[in-house]
Amino acid sequence: MSTIDIIFVSYNSEKWISGLLKSLTNQNYPLKKMYLTFVDNNSKDNSRKIIESYENKHLFGGYQHFFLDKNLGFGKANNYGVNHTKQDYIFFLNIDTEVDCNCITELINAIDSSDDNVGLWESRQFPYEHPKVYNPVTMETSWSSGACCLVRRDYFIEIGMFDEKIFMYGEDVDLSWRFRAHGYKLNYVPKSVVHHYTYMSAGEVKPNQFYNSTYMNLMLRYKFGSIKDIIKGHVMFSGLLFINGPAKSHKSRILKKLLKSPFEGVKYRKWKRKADKSQFRPDFKLWDYEINKDGAFYVNEQPDGFPLVSILIRTCGRPNVLREALLSVRNQTYKNIEVIIVEDGPPISESLLHEEFQDLNIVYKSTNDKVGRCIVGNMALELARGKYFNFLDDDDLLYADHVEVLVSSILKHPECKAAYSISFEVPTEVVSREPYIYREIFHNVQHRQPFNRLVLMHHNYFPIQTVLFDRQIYEDLGGIDPDLEVLEDWDLWMRYAFKYDFLYVEKLTSLYRVPSNISHNTERQALFDQYLSIVREKNLKYKFQIDMASIFKDVEYLMEKPPTIIYKIKGMSFRTLLFKVKNKLFYYGKKILK
CATH class of the missing domain: 3.90.550.10 (Spore Coat Polysaccharide Biosynthesis Protein SpsA; Chain A)
Structure with a gap:
């Protein structure tokens, strides 16, 4: 030891x-x-x-x-x-x-x-x-x-x-x-x-932390960054003169640091001149040094109990992709997990499980012949023994606290039979399938949506891996519609949500991938549009029993919420917005040409 x-x-x-x-x-x-x-x-x-x-x-x-x-x-x-x-x-x-x-x-x-x-x-x-x-x-x-x-x-x-x-x-x-x-x-x-115990309350701004950390951001730009990074740093730090800070002497403190910054910056720059051979280039994110996940002040705590959770993975003959999903499951801080893997087609991934994942509690089954993702999903549901279920597509990933956060939240709210969290949408360019090499273009949060049935009728805001649901819902309402080729998760969530309440957990705990290639995205969107009307028409035929209080609450939210497109654009980076606009223009241009 x-x-x-x-x-x-x-x-x-x-x-x-x-x-x-x-x-x-x-x-x-x-x-x-x-x-x-x-x-x-x-x-x-x-x-x-x-x-x-x-x-x-x-x-x-x-x-x-x-x-x-x-x-x-x-x-x-x-x-x-x-x-x-x-x-x-x-x-x-x-x-x-x-x-x-x-x-x-x-x-x-x-x-x-x-x-x-x-x-x-x-x-x-x-x-x-x-x-x-x-x-x-x-x-x-x-x-x-x-x-x-x-x-x-x-x-x-x-x-x-x-x-x-x-x-x-x-x-x-x-x-x-x-x-x-x-x-x-x-x-x-x-x-x-x-x-x-660094913060007395969520969102607390400590004066020393504010002034020292913002100034050090500028000094680190001198030490590690380019000339462009340093200029940006000075513009940002100078901008602090025009905001209200956490101390009464805010402007004088900023001005004092600003005046001495070039002289101190030269001292920090010495390291870069000595160590430039390393080719290390940090990525400054304005005041931050890395992309941040939603939920900085979510209160983390261990769950009150540890019921069995079944992670349901649908895969289709791509073990190199599946490996990463399983590694993200292995890294979970919550330990009472079983993994149900159903492979659509021959048992190509079976050897991977025996060779690399003997430590996981895995139930594996292959269909031998291709049957489709919906039937495979239903097979996984039938095999699961857990109190709670959570789907995970083989190319998506869970952050280490995903199961812990959702179980902890749902146990504290027994009136809810499902809980969902926030996730990253990650456009991904696959460079090679063997070995599996890819490039992530950016991380974007597409949905930050509190539970609202009326919004759900319009569009799906539950990426499939974000939802943990009680097996009672499945036993009551059944599984996935096998006649759907895509949007099967949206159809499932609508059916579940119109009888049971879902709990919104404001922490980011997973990521899902989408193609970065414009033509692939266009084909994918065309298929989604085709099934959009199918799923809507199917669910409009159902009669749901919803109390008036729930309807009023959902309508009130919609009345107070800013227009959806403005709300979403406001939270996007310029790079994300450009990617979205380019894809939409390509998609509609192709439709017009057809």
Whole structure:
């Protein structure tokens, strides 16, 4: 078993220290393998006394503290701790945290299963998970939060440790990018949970965080970016003069930083001149450093129970595509899962399951002859044993907390028999089927729609993998209409929704792919348009029993909502809008020519 140093930086942190230490003693990992180091940045409260007088020091492999006579800042104080420790792995852990009992164990498991080119592993934060995107297949991320990350000591020292010019905020992005510039990868470990009490309430804006993080965005552009990035950074930072900030001295603080920024920026630029051979090019997202998922202030928590969930996968002779969907299922933080895979055609994917996924609870069946996606879906429903069902097409992916979030939400709302979350639409260009290589064009949220039956009658806003539903609905109303070639999910959701309530969960937990090729998109849209009228006509014949209160609520929402097209365009990036417009023009142009 690996030994690790855990380093904490304290500054007037008396309210957090006892809870943090108690959580560490509850670890399901040998405490003698854990070496604790406190570096105190000249606290004026009782932090030092609490650290020094801790009674259970003997439980750990080591326990030491360093009381500094001035505040060095976060990065420099952590470096001080590193220079006074010696274990091969270092866990940087914020003082205002408590760790879940399996936190360290899951980090070590991740280390043991990682390649040598991984230099950093990041834990997941509760109650507010950091919303930055990560790869749900490889679990690789472009940058990692310094609040709870574990590093290899030799790699950390090799890349130059924390940049001591950065006092606070932004040092974790800088560290992450230098890891990547040296060819190392960063992995996200969502099964390792840290409770971080950084915000007193959702959406809180802390003045120091606001001013330091925005300024560091500009400095990181000097350090890693192009001249164009730096100019954009100055325009953005100057723009802060024209908004109301979180402090009374807002304008003077911004102006002061703006005046000194070129001189400090030159110092940061020195790193780029020395390390330009790496060819590392970060992707600045305005004030962010990665695409963010919806749900930054969704309150994450473990479910009250763990009923069996059946993930239903329809596939059709493309094991390389299926592999990625299964890896995203393997990465789920929720463990009571069975995977039902029905292959439309001969058992091409069966060997993949035996060779690579023996650890998953898989039920597999092939049809031998092609029968179509709807019949295959119904076969999966018939085979499922779970309390809850969740479809997953073989080319779509679940983020690691997808099942956990939906189960947790639906258990708290027993009046609802289905729950759905937000997802990314990802236009994807397939470069090669063997090996499976693709290029994701962009990530776009197409639907942020609270449950509304009238909207659902007009169009489907439940991508199939976003919905977790109670098997009771299936047993009551049946499965997929086998006569439909497409839009079978929309038809299914309408049938279910007109009898049962669905719960809208405002967190992004999955992604679905669409073709990026214009001609493929046009053919796909033509088929959808053909079946659009078929599904509408079919469902208009049904008589539904809906109470007037539900109808009034749905109508009231529609009356207050801005026009749909304006509402959707407002949330799109320019690149996404251009892609949508180009596809529509091509589609209607082709129709006119026909």
